[in-house]
Every structure is written in structure tokens, then in C-alpha cells.
Amino acid sequence: MCENNHQTSNHPSHFENQNDSNEIPTHVELKWDEFQEKIRGFRFFDPHIHMVSRTTDDYQNMAQAGIVAVIEPAFWVGQPRTGLSTFKDYYSSLVGWERFRSSQFGIKHYCTIGLNSREANNERLADEVMEILPLYIYKEGVVGIGEIGFDDQTELEEKYYRLQLELAKEAKLPVQIHTPHRDKKRGTERSMSIALEHGLDPSFVVVDHNNEETVKSVLDQGFYAAFTIYPFTKMGNKRMVSIVEEYGAEKIMINSSADWGISDPLAIPKTAALMVSRGISHDVIRKVTYENAIEAFAKSGQIHVSDFENGLSSDPSDKFHGNSVLRGGQQPKRNQNSLFID
């Protein structure tokens, strides 16, 4: 695939199918003060967010909004990688630098590791990546294989999806499935039936990016159904509230998938605020914004709630002696209302 960069159809952007949806961006739905009041006291867990493409300001805002832990699935960085080294560096950043940066702002960072579907189409490189995956999936804080599955639904995508399902089985790790943007319904069904064919326990599998068309089948077959609140292309949070009203909270979880596109790292707290407004019970909100994700991914044996439920155990600036993200003695939170930058 990297040999044919000019074939743009192989690399559709996250903005594709923009016209398919008339969703209003989530960030204009509530007044800020109103929003903060509604989410007071909640803790949130975002099981799908690509922090590698987000800024430190996002971490600060997420922490302030009650997000205590995140899972960062390995995915596509916006352009195809051309060699194994860049995969290694990327995976290493997920378990290394990004996790460290997150901890500086009091957020526990986990990840899922996998070869993404778009890049599975470069067979030579995909084979090389498969060789090094075992050195990553057993690392501390790796809570699953992901995100894997289908994009264009090619034969090569299926080949590497199957190989990674086997790896997940062997390592007894949960799987995080990316379902395709195009031909989603068929792609979702195909992903699930292959997972079952490989003997995976559906309670170890999180099917992501669901919508009104896929949710019933996913839940009926015993899988976890994750929903991505992502403006324009995926699920809007008003629609999400309706889904929770219809299907309840069992095995449903919400994420932001925030990445390098127009997306919102506060998608979960904002959706929670909307659910509060609509009178959904706090127990249900807690399940879909916190507990269910933990229940699903804790099967990896790598999530210990005590690590984050009351915030990370120590003051980040003490713990790391002001190193790095907090350069030369910076404080974890600067005063954004001041003109002075000391």
C-alpha cells in the first residue's frame, strides 16, 4: 500500500462521507458552566483515544473534566508508514513517552497494540510487524490487541486480522475491533463471525464504532458494543443518548477516538452531561462512561482500578522532579487566565 501512495482511495480520510450526516458538532451543545456542573463527581474512562496526536492542553482539560484513565489503541498516524522502524517507534511511544506524558497530568494511560487494517495491505511490512508484535503485547499496561479488523475489507486485511486474533487467544488478551467506515454493517458482521470462528469468547471482544444499524446484532451475540462520539463521521452524542435509552447500559461503552482529525477529547464527559440532562440515571451513565470499559479490558490482568480511581497516587511534579513535559520546574497547571508567562 505504501508503494501506491497516489491511490488515494486506499487512504480515505476521517472526513469521508461528510455529507452522510447532518450531525451538529458536540462542542456547541452545552454552555461550559452548565456542562461542568452536570459532570461534577463523575469519573470517566476513555477506552479509545489517540493521545499521540493530541496536545498537553487536552490532557489538562481531560483531567479537569474527570477523565482518570485512557486506552490508546495503536492505529494509523495519518499517512502510511514505510518501514518497520517507524512501527517500533510508534508502539514504543504508546508504552513509553505517551504513557509518561499522560501521567504528568494525572491520567493513567493504557494501550492496545496491533497492526491496523489500512496498513495490513502492505504485505511485506505487515509480515515484519507481526514478528515484533509479541515483544509488545506482553508489556505492562498493554490491555489488548487493537485496533484491528477491516477497512477496505481486502483479503490481506482478513489475513492479518485472523493472525492477530490467534495472537490474542494465545496471550489471553481482549481484542478491540475497528469496524469500517464504508459498508459498515457487512464489515461488522464479518468481523464478529471471524472472531467466533477462531474460538474467541465474545466477552473478550470489543466491537468499536457502532451505530444504530449494528448495535443490536453486536449485543445479541455477546460482544461489547463501543460507540465513538466523533463529529461529522461517527456517532453524535444526542444519538448516543437515544441508544442508551433504548438498549440500556449492559456491555455498552462510549469513547472519543479523538485523534489528528476534528474530534473532541471531552466527548465522554460531554455525552455524560447530555445524559444527565435527559434524566438518565447516574448508575447507567457510570456504566457506559467508566465501568463497562474497565470490566472489558481488565480481563487482560493489566488494569488495577486502585491505580487511578482516586487520581494517580502522587503529585506528578513531585514524582518526576519537574522533568521533561514539565520543563525546568514548570507546574502541572498554568494559569490560563493570566497574561504573564513566568
Next chain:
Amino acid sequence: MISIVASMFPSYSSILYQVLQDHTTQEEIQWLDSIPKTDSLALMTSFVKTPRFIQKTTIQKTSQNLIPEIPGFQVEHWNLVRLSRVWLLTFVSDFPKDQCIQTIETLFDTAELNELVALFSALPLLPFPEVWLPKATDAVRSNMGFVFDAIAIQNPFPFQYFSELAWNQLVLKTIFNAKPIELIYGLIERKNLNLAFSTIDFVKERWAAGRDVPANVWQLVSLYVSESEISLIERLFLSEKEEDQIAASLICSESNWNSFQSLFIKYPKYKEEIQKRKWDWSKLSIVFK
């Protein structure tokens, strides 16, 4: 630079194994025993998987001179995962040179933070130090606090193998990151003129910005400060912090410059205590930690 002979390595394994035996449960030591020590892939995946089988118990007091051939190497306050990983690496040391280097390189390439800590902690025990030297100097550039600490704090590798330039960078970055310089192994032995100049520049920059520096940093400067810098020392004497005043007094007590002796007469508060050995640089580090 001293080249270490490969045949010495089994003894390192057994020394570390003894510490492991003292701290692990039966189940944990059984897992460590079960790892095939001559299989490169098995050693690599076990290195990665260690936290799934070994608890992060902190190792309490051990001998400060654990491996007599490598002064400064110690495992006190490490956790068991780190020690287990370093122990596994001693078996990689027994491989033929190419295989040993390739295995360690692969682990470096794919390492996460705690694995990097173990790898850098193991450097003093590994053969072919010249191969690891660039990685060690890179680690000093790391923005990840634990990685930086693994090479800079209580690790004899930089003392033994770093060039003066790399050594000075390590010390300066330790100061910059507000970490304890007294925990750098060999700090006093490797004091040098260039480091003193850079430290003075750094202090001036900090002061210009209205920031300060820890008082024990002045020990790097003490023997090298020229008479033209006397205003810096006078400013230290005028500091509101007691540790700064003691540092200024220590500098004057170590200096042969007449102007410094005159300054000492002007600010004699700590002179007697220094003569009675109540204060030296190490005590300054401990008391004003």
C-alpha cells in the same frame, strides 16, 4: 577504558540470583528458574513478561559493594522486576558477540519505560561497553524522568565510560532537572574546569531569570572559580538561605585567592563550624535535601 572479559559474567548472575532468592516467593523463583537461559527469544519475551510473574517488591538493604569488580553498582531500592530483568540480561552476556549485541539492541528498540530502566541499569554488567555508550549518552537526553535516573543516578557506567563532554551534560542536566547531583556516582572524582565554567554560566542564567540553584551545585565550581567572579560569591553570602551562605563559606575555605579570604573575613558566620568539620559539601546535600 577497561574492557571486561566475558568469562566474568556467570559470577554476576549468581550474585544477583542470591539477592533474588532472598526477596522472591517460591512461585516467583520457580518462574525465574524455568526460563531457558540459552534461548534468545525466550529470554527476550521473559524480559518483557516479567511483571506478570514477579511483584514489584522493593529490595531493602543490600551490600553497597555487591560486585567488587564494579564499584558503585548497587541494587538497593530497586524493585524485584528491575532486578529480575537485569539478571536475565546477564545470560544474554554469555551469547556470542553478534547474538548478544543483536538481542540487547532489539530489547532497546522495543523497550517501554520500565524496560529501559532495566536495560540502562544493566549496562555496567554488560560486555562491549563501547557498543552501549551512544545509547547511554542518549538516555541522558531522555525526557522520561525514570530513564534519565537509570543512567544518571547511582549508576557507575557514565563515571567509567563517558567522555568529559557527555559527563558534563549529564551533570548539568541533573541540575537543570532539579535532581540530586550527590547521587551521581563519581561526581567528585570527575569534577573539571569545563563543567565549572558551564555551571557558572548556568547559575548566572538562572539568577537573571529570577530563579535559584541548589546550594550543593557550588561544589562543582569551588576549585575553579576565578577572582573575577567574586561578586557571585558575595551574592551567595547575601542570600536569605542558610545553605547558600554555607556554600559561599565552603568556597572561601577551599580557595587560595586573597580576595576570597578577605570576603570570608567579612562573612565569618560559618568559618568556625567548617573548621570543626560540621559542614562539608556532602553534609550540605544531606541537611538541605
